[in-house]
Amino acid sequence: MSLHRITSRYAKSLIDLARERGSLEQVKGDFEALKKALQNRDLWLMVKSPIIHGDKKMEIFKAIFGQTFEELTMLFLKVLTDKGREKLLPEIADAFFEQYRREMKILPVKLTTATAADEDLIAAIKEKILSSGLDVKRVEVENIVNPDLIGGFQLEFGGKVLDASVSGHLNKLRHNLRK
Secondary structure (H helix, E strand, O other), rough: HHHHHHHHHHHHHHHHHHHHHHHHHHHHHHHHHHHHHHHHHHHHHHHHOOOOOOOHHHHHHHHOOOOOOHHHHHHHHHHHHOOOOOOHHHHHHHHHHHHHHHHHOEEEEEEOOOOOHHHHHHHHHHHHHHOOOOOOOOOEEEEEEHHHHHOEEEEEEOOOEEEEEEEHHHHHHHHHOOO
8 A cells, every 4th residue: 555545544534533522623734743843863863763663662652752642642642552553754744734725714824035035924925825716715824935047936735836036037138038
């Protein structure tokens, strides 16, 4: 079975259970904290270590997250460690967030600008997308700064890229002049 299929199934199961129990938002918060915690090199090395037994990993998870995480999240971590799938936690978290956004009709948007975008521009982009007729309830804008754009912006969402950057226009001009 492919990695994508495995992680998607685990994520879907967790979302379905969390929705049934009315704790979807809490589980989402737990996964945000877990994803951030897994950026710690020592924790990540422990999680992916084949030498450390699953029971010991679960004890460590309980010590770190037991007081703050939802019971369902801790049970989910137990299932993963029992099945030896804890190494897939980052991928499962990504699949969880992707399915969560799809279910809640949240559109992730990447806004790349030459300098940091101000709040007015981000609000205008959100409003424009929300009023565009797309089946979206909320827009999450991630602003990436890339000075190579020179000016303007690039907007990525739904598999599409809108390039309104100075460097993009210069590249098009260069391409047209070569023809």
